[in-house]
Amino acid sequence: MTYGTGDPDEGKGAKSTLASSVYHQLRDDLLRGALESESKLRVEWVVARYGAGASPVREALNRLAAEGLLGRHDQRGFFLMPVSAAELEELTHTRCWLEERALRESIAHRTAEWEEQLVLALHRLARADRRLPDDPATNNPEWEKLHRAFHRALISACRSHWLIGFCDQLSDQASRYRLISQRGPGTERDDIGEHRTIAERTLDGDADGAVGALLNHYRMTAALCMERFNQGYAPLAAGKARRVRK
Known part of the structure; x- marks a missing residue:
C-alpha cells in the first residue's frame, strides 16, 4: 500500500505541473497555427487532445487568455483570437x-x-x-x-x-x-x-x-x-x- 506524504501542497504541485505542461503544448500549437481550424476551444476538446484533467486545462486556458493568445466569452468558453x-x-x-x-x-x-x-x-x-x-x-x-x-x-x-x-x-x-x-x-x-x-x-x-x-x-x-x-x-x-x- 502506498501512502501520501500528508503535504497538502502535494496535489497543488501536481496540478500546477500538469497545467504548465498543457499551457506550453497549447501555446506552441497556437503560435505555429496548428489550431486555426478550431474557432472555439472547449475545455472538453482540450482535455481530450492533451490528455489532462479539466482543472489544469482551465488553468492553462485562463493563462493564455490573460496573455492575449486566446479570447474568452463569459460563460461561453475560449476561442482563437481572429487574425486580420x-x-x-x-x-x-x-x-x-x-x-x-x-x-x-x-x-x-x-x-x-x-x-x-x-x-x-x-x-x-x-x-x-x-x-x-x-x-x-x-x-x-x-x-x-x-x-x-x-x-x-x-x-x-x-x-x-x-x-x-x-x-x-x-x-x-x-x-x-x-x-x-x-x-x-x-x-x-x-x-x-x-x-x-x-x-x-x-x-x-x-x-x-x-x-x-x-x-x-x-x-x-x-x-x-x-x-x-x-x-x-x-x-x-x-x-x-x-x-x-x-
Whole structure:
C-alpha cells in the first residue's frame, strides 16, 4: 500500500505541473497555427487532445487568455483570437515602436557579456535549417526557438523587465501571423543576411543603423503576410469570418 506524504501542497504541485505542461503544448500549437481550424476551444476538446484533467486545462486556458493568445466569452468558453490585416498593421507598428526603444537602450548600456550572447545567438541561428528537411513547406521548430532567442538577446540589455515582457508578448502575436502566412511555398528571402546585418550594426554601436535594419526586418515580414491576406490565403482570410461569428 502506498501512502501520501500528508503535504497538502502535494496535489497543488501536481496540478500546477500538469497545467504548465498543457499551457506550453497549447501555446506552441497556437503560435505555429496548428489550431486555426478550431474557432472555439472547449475545455472538453482540450482535455481530450492533451490528455489532462479539466482543472489544469482551465488553468492553462485562463493563462493564455490573460496573455492575449486566446479570447474568452463569459460563460461561453475560449476561442482563437481572429487574425486580420488591420490587427497585423497595428501589431507591427506597436512592436517596432517598443523594440526600437529596447534596442537603443541595450546598445547604450552594452556589456561584453551581452555582446558575446548576441554573437552566440546569431551563430546558432545561422547553423539551423529554416525549414524541415523532409517537409520544406513547414518551419523548423528548433529554428523558431533560436530565432526567438536571437531577437530576445538583442534587447536583453535594455535594463527594463517590463519592456522586455511587452516585447515578448508582441513577439508571440507576430509569430502567429508569420507562421500562418508562411505555410506552403514562400517568397525567397535572405533571412540570415537580415539578422546578420542587424547584429553587426548593433555590435558596432550604430544605434540608428541597427534600429533601421530591425524595423525593416519586421516590416518586410508584415508585408509578406499582407500579401497572403490579399491572395485570400485560407487561414488568414478566415479571420474576417471568425470576427463576426458568435
